Structures are given as structure tokens and as C-alpha cells.
Amino acid sequence: MSFGFLGIQFGFALQGGFMSRIFQTLGAEVDDIPGLWIAAPLTGLLVQPIIGYLSDNTWSPKFGRRKPFFLIGAILASITLFFMPHSPALWIAAGLLWVLDSSINISMEPFRALVADKLPESQRSNGFVIQTLIIGIGTWIASNLPWLVNKLGVSNEAAAGVIPNSVIVAFSVGAFVFFASILYTIFTTKEDPPKDLEKFLSEKKESSFIPDLVESLKDMPSTMKKLGLIQFFSWFAFFTMWSLSMPALTEHVFNSPKPDVKEYAQLDKEGKALKNDKKEVIYLSANKKQEYESKDKVYNDAADLVGSATGVYGLSSMAFALLLTFYTMKNKINRKYIHMGSLILGGLGFIFMFYATPSTLMYSFILIGFAWGSILSMPYAMLSSSVNPNKMGMMMGLFNMFIVIPQIIAALGGINYLYKLIGEAHINAMLLAGLSLIIAGLCNFFITDKNAISG
Template identity: 70%
Template structure:
């Protein structure tokens, strides 16, 4: 199919729903560990509690990719029904998460939230490949990254912003502060509205061969064989990109799960108070706990605010690439390699910074890596696979995102950082080393179409 080139605003509209998706991911990534700690979780148990995120991705994304490849509605298209279903479920879960009364309820809501976000997210990746000609793929994925950057920065700042407006950070033992509850409610609203915007402003191409498409839909019990067949026949470039993704996502899972305990302890010197260390029946001891807990909650707001800078820098990075790739070709491999190296330096620098303000620079460097991770691997992949299987391929590619996170959650992060020392801040050093390894793995990619798209004379 000859696909026409889309304008910036058409690409913007089809990508805008990612603003809401990233509100969900940023609130989850920046504040779930804080919620777990507030409800009494030990910091070494936090990665285990995060197992929901990668497991739901592993299960949900290939299924949704497979189903969306086989969906077509004249009114709703192929991918948009999944955007909408995921948005409704995600918005409900986002609103309820900070109202969790106990730890196991919060962990359960994380399962629901992450599964729901994945229902919306996977088809968005496939939509770019569906709608855009190959010459605009980098442009499309980078535009998505621009919107993701905006979402990351705003959502990461929400609890701090709400607190600045006078909403309290203080709360009784085991209760999530009102500032976090209000921030998650705002996130739920933005999630739903942004998805609705994309659903109602974007159209989709019908299947190229409708007769063949209908025949394919009628085949029974093909899901598992098709998935296994596509895994077994995975292109070499996809395998190499998978290695890059493995170390990249190990690093970012480490940040999401342990940045809050690591930085509140090492940089702000306000670790989460452990209730067992205080005699809550004595007024003085109870007051000391409340003071320490409020200090922890406020420094957690600050950690979230500084983490927002990685969204801001990824946005700037994406904006630069958006304008550049709209006119010229880029070497995707070396852009990705350099960006991951900068992110690795950013993580490692967190150990050495003399005061919290320096976290701004650390997370800005991390943002360059994040901006590239969200665009370059997908642009390289989409130029080297069968477009008819784009949904299921994108879902399978997600294995290289979730498997490293599962390994990290099941003790990989704790094991790796404790090889350096007992301090939680060492987890950020592990994240930095992991990104540097990911950068080096880019040198394995040799497929010319994946590295740099060269327009054909007939296009």
C-alpha cells in the first residue's frame, strides 16, 4: 500500500493519546515505590512488588498485538478500540491506587493498572507503522517520544505541584498523603481525555486485502502457534535490538523501583521511617515518627520532581529529532548508542552529587537515553519486519522489555547492587553500567535499512 505522508499535526493527533499513557506510567514509575514504602514495605522487597509491571506486559502485549492485527471496524478501525478499553480501565485503576488501605491491595492495583496501560500502549506502537510510510517512521516514533516527554515531566511534578497549592503531604501511619491522591486523580482524568482525543481525530487504513484478512480471522486456535512461529522466525536485527533493549530496560526498572528509596536516603538524608522503630503509644515518639514521615513524603515529592527532568530532556531531544528527521536522514544506531552512554553517565553521577539540585543534571542525561529508547529501537525494528504482522511483532518485541524487568524484580537488582555495597544508591550505579553495556550492544546492528532509511526512487 502506498501511504501518503502525513503532516506534523496529523502525526501529533495520532500520537496524542500517549500523553495519557505516560501520565499513567510516570505516576506509577515515580510514586508506586513511595506508596509501597508508606504502606510499610521494606526497601529490598520493593522490586518484588514491582513484578506486576513486567509480567502483565509479557502476557498482555503479544495478545493485544495479535488481536488488533485481526480487528477491523469501519467506524473504529483496528487499533483504536484497544486504546479506548485500556484507557477506561487505566483511569479507574489510577484513581483507586493511592486509596489502597494495605500493601497487598496496592500491589493488586498495580497489576490491574499495568495490564490496563499495556492494553492501550501496544497498539499505539503499531499505529505508527500502520499509518506512516517508511520515510516517516523515525519522525513518527520521535513525535510519540516528544509527547511522552511532556507527559513524564508534568505527571512527575504533579504531587509537588499539588503540595505547593496547599494540599497536605502529612498523613497518619500507613495512609497515602492527600497530595498523592489528588495527583493520581488528575492523572486518571488526563489519561482518558487524551486517549479520546486520538480516537476521535485519527482514522486508520483498512487491511490491504480484505478477503485475505477475513480468511485469516476465521482461522481457529492459531494464536499460540502463530506467536511461537513468529518467535522462532525472529529476524536477526530484532534479536540484536533485543539485546540492546534487555540492558536498557534493566536500567530503567532499577530506577523506577529503587530511585525513591535510594535518593531520599543518599541525597536528601530523609529515609522512610520504620514504624517498628518507634513506640507509637508515647506522644514524643509518635511525634518523631510523624516528623520523619512528613520529611520523607516531601523529599519523595522532590525526587519525583527531579525525575521529571528526564521527561523534559527526552522531550527536548525528541523535538530536535522531530525537526531533523522531517527533512533529513539520521543514523539510528549511533544516535541510540550515544544517547544510552549519556544516560549511563547520568545514573552513575547520582552517587557523587554534592546536593539535591545536581539531580537535575543527572536526570537530564538520563532523559537523552529515555528519549532514544522510546523511538530508535522501534524505528529500526519497523523497517526490518513484515508490515502485515506489525502488531504481533511489536508485542513479541515487548519480551525484550519485560524479561529484563522480571529478572530485575526477582532479585536481579538487589543482587547486582549489593555486589558493590549495601547502600541503596548503588542501584543507580548498576543502572548506569547497564545502559553503557546497552550502548555497546548497538555495534552489533548491521542491517542498513534498520540503521538509516534510504528513500526509494518510486516513493
């Protein structure tokens, strides 16, 4: 039932781990990167409530309720993943990110609703934790793909403004895994029809998106609103990591920032690097070309290592999920305190990045993985115990607002403004992420609903 999340996470991890690298390669300045990411949360804000509503009101004896949306999202995401690293210009890469994130969103929330659909209340914590286990596997493997294909002989070097072949191959593998894993869930999972099919069909005829949306917003339980506050600070932190960890860590931990080709090339009147008829950069001299390529090689090696270190949070989230899986099979848990402790540990992991070395960076991501594993399971387990099961898809989609709004704020300048209050160095963005995650952890004190807490 949850295996398709392996593919979704392949797409999500490649997007989160390497889009900033693609943006930098195509000429983006570091402080412009969060703004280029704005497509991702904007599409989530628009797409997920609509997809949730449609999946709530869909039933086909042949295709099921949620599965049609898995398939549509998988087709679109796989095609976009394949073409993303072939982007010839920055604006094309930003546009493809918009399509990619929309497609992942089309698949993702129906998957979460499927778990709530098929599992009784007593098994939902276990179900979401197993989903997190699969997500952790996908995160680790996908984050290591560029490093792995480079070790297998695919070059991670390329001309200025060109995406390395190792990244291209990694995204192609991700496209295949995304599609194949979604198909596996579609062909092996049977969806149950609504308990009262006649009533469902009658309500479907009378339903309308805007009135249902307004009613759902009005009926939003207090627990969902409190969880929304936790989600706000949690996802602000992780958006900061996805958008700025690559430039921050290659620069601060590996002392290997991306070289600016404009310092080595002839420039036109607009200050851009001149190119010849073959679209190759015209350097100031042969020595400048060699110097740029040497520094760019060091950066690409560091970027591969940052990607591999980032994948560690997938492993630790997987270990976290595995422990919870075994425990929740026979015991109830206090979701509130587990989530609180995990988020605080993740916040400390971000703060430790300031002091990390290449050999100790992985420990930061181990701690971050505890937070990630909890974020992917505990809020949804608490939410599913608090909402109308007949509107699970819509509520999951609305809950996504508390995920995308902080990301939109971050992308529109929130990250750049706040981290520069600490200092100009890009590593301070990771300190900001740590503080945000600790605040998210402390906000769990607001959760008081016993049904949400115990599971």
C-alpha cells in the same frame, strides 16, 4: 494520532515515580520493593503479544483496528489510577499495580503499531520521535503533580500507613488525563483498512494465536534479536530506577530516609505496629509520635523533590525528540549511533547520582532523559523497518518480551543481588543501572542491517 500517549505516559510516570513511595508508606521494606513490582513486567509478558495478535486481526469499518484496544485500556487504567492511592493495605496496592500495568499495556503497543500502520517508511523515525515528544511532556507534568498540588495547598502529610492527599489528588488528575487524551486520539484519528480487505478477512479466519505466535518467533529477524539484547540491558536499568530511585535518592542525596514506624510504636507479638480501634498507630509516647511525624514530613518533602527531579528526564527526552523531529523532517539519521550515544549518556547520568546534591540531581536526570527519548523511538523505528507489516502488532508484542524479561529478572532478586556486590547502600542500585545502560549502548555495535540503521 499520538496524542493519546500523553495520557498513557501520565499513568506510566505516576506508576514509575510514586508506586515505591506508596509501597513504603504501606510498610514495605526497601529490598522488598522490586519484588512488589513484578506484577508490571509479568502482565506485559502475557498481555502484549495477545493484544498485538488481536489488533493485527481486528478490523471494523466503524471502530477501526487499534482504537478498540486504546479505549478498553483507557477505561481500566483510569479506574485503577483513581483507586490506587486509596489502597488500605500493601497487598491491595500490589494487586492494583497488576491491573494498572495490564491496562497500560492494552493501550500502549497498539499505539506503537498505529504509527507504523499509518506512516510510510520514510516518515517512521519522525513519527516515533513525535510520539516520544508527547511522552516527554506527559512524564514531566505527571512527575511534578504531587509537588504541584502540595504547593497549591493540598497536604503531603498523613498518618503512619496512610497515603498523603497530594498523591491521591495527583493520581486522580492522572486518571482524568489518561481517559481524555485517549478519547481525543480515538475521535480525531481515522484508521485505514487493510490494503487487500478480502485477503485480510480470509487470513483472519485461518489464523490462530498459538500457531501464529510460534511462526512469528521462528521468523523473528536477526535485527530484532540484536535489538532485544540492547533492550534487555536498557530496561533492566530503568526498572531499577523506577523501583529503587525513590528510597535510594531520598536516603543518599537528601539524607531523609523513610522512618520506620516500628521504631516509634508499640509492637505486637509479630513485631508489627499496634493500632487502636480507629486504625491509628499506638506510639511509645507523645514525643515518639512527634519525632516520627517530623521525620516523615521531611521524607515526604524529599520524595516530592525526587519526583520533580525525576520529571526532568521527561523534559530532556522531550528536547531530544524535538531536535530529532526537526532534523528528521529533512534529513536521514544513523539510528544506531544516535541510540548508542544516548544510552551511554544516560548511564553516566545514573553514575553521577552517587555524587549528586539536591541542587545537582537534575543534571543526572537530564542525561537519563536522552537515553529515555532514544529508547522510546530508535528501537521501534529500527524494528518497524525489519518486520512484516501485516504482523506489526504481533511483532511489537513479541518485542516487548525483551522489555519485560529483564524486569522480571530484576524483580526476582537480580537488582538486590547485583547492587550489593557493589555495596549495601541503596544508592549502589543506581550505579548498577548506569553500568547496565552503558552495556546496552555498546551492544548497538551488533546492529548491521542498513535498512534498520538509516532512516
